[in-house]
Amino acid sequence: MQFTDAMHLLVIGLAQGSGYALVALGFVFIYRATEIVNFAHGELMMLGAFAVLTFAELWGLGFWLGAAMGILSLGVFGYALDALVMRRVIGESQSSIFILTVALGVMLKALAGMIWGYTPLVLNVPFQGTVDIGGMVIATNRIAVIIGTVLICIALYLFLGRTRLGLAMQAASQNQLAAYYSRVPVKRLISVIWAIGAMVAATAGVLMAPVTQVSPEITAIGIKALAGAVVGGFGSIPGALLGCLLIGVAEPFLDYTYPPLQGVYAYAIMLVVLLVRPEGLIPQTFRKKV
Template sequence: MDLFLQQLVNGLTVGSIYSLVALGLTLVFGILHVPNFAHGAFYMIGAYITLLVMTALGMNYWIAIIISIVSVGLLSIVFERLVFSRIDAKDPLAMMIAAIGILFFLESAALYLWGSQYQRMITPYGDTVQFLGITVTYQRILVIVAAVILMILLHLFLTKTMTGSAIVAMSQNRKGAFLVGINANKVAMLTFAIAGGLAAAAASLSAPINLVFPSMGNLVIMKAFVIIIIGGMGSIPGAIIGGYILGITESLGGTYISADYKDVIAFALLVIILTMKPNGLFGKGVH
């Protein structure tokens, strides 16, 4: 029982990271209707910025995270303006190629600036706490709590503010949103900023548990694509629930089946769910 609870907590930790990354991917997909492969690179850049601010500037972990969120949010806006906004929205292939190009560019830039070696981020929450017979680091608890807070804040923003409602409206009907006076450019910029900020937050929270390296976003973004397909393309509840389902399934499967098959479990789960529900758990549309 103790082993099960231990892996359940680990699964919730991983699922929290997956959900945050998938949320950003879902928001951008709702606007562009194209999978943003560059999202994994924004995740990686977020971790490096937090690490750089902490080590080179000697700033507090939380201040470093805030700087990372703002920086990656602004970087996302830059690429949205310079690249995505200049491509015909009716050409999804061009959008996809552009996203892959940004991914390679940012990974190459990280490789040039910081090298290929794995780096560890020191956290002030590395101590452990024991409860219910299991041992958990404060960092893992922080990941779960912070992720839930960010999800609640995003939900309130999308449902309780005019700007959030504009994002939802544009994702549901781009032409209709334009006809009622919604500024498509501003909505797209804000959506990319939010998505980039969520990716940076996820990376900054998970980096002390894992490691920081140029290709760290590749596997995470693959899992995020699996999650948004499982949850339903463009569904925010689907991204959240799908992230936790995948995180817990991987953790328990890696323990009770084999750690060698942990990454395969994600794609097996994808096949199983789509066999039963071809449109995903929550269908389509940002809601």
């Protein structure tokens, strides 16, 4: 393998890992606030991509306005999903909640297939084309995924650490009872966390759409994002980012080395990490109190 080939695979891996990381952020946000693993999160990413496609292409609003409306509509959907469905199962067993989220994912995927069909659709984005860096030709849509992920992570970091709403969310996620007695609207904040998770997932769907195209099958990205979150340490935001980047970078090199196992390396890495370090690479730094 030549150096330029290795660098090209590295860029592809960073772009894939960045897409996984955006989805994993939603997993971790929701889990830290509610201790619920939302197995339908990949379907929220898929719905976000379809929503943007509908506003931008089918309704002719253009990419930027369509992206804004599609992402905001997923935020509303995520808020309503918690307020109307998930809030009703608080206190139920983990197995019941697991079955509920899996069933939601199956229903959302089937609904998307009935509305938009199962044929992959193309979302025209302004960051199409290629760029030549030192003789290495790189697709600009992959660079856009990396840059978009960095910007969203910075924005979320500043939001959670520098705003009253973000600090209230952190308080509610670490100790709901203490936050409630401090007059923090815990239920509303948890719904907002679901909304933010859905919008971040929708953004991931939009950024990954030029690479994967838009179809119900892109929900597989959500499973790999979950694997990345487990590798990094479920409940840890830095761990989720690290785990997803690790899987994203490793996949293209492993696929190149041994193609017959293409598509399963993410889960093999997760299995190895669980055997060696069950708590993940960067475990959660605090014990949750409810």
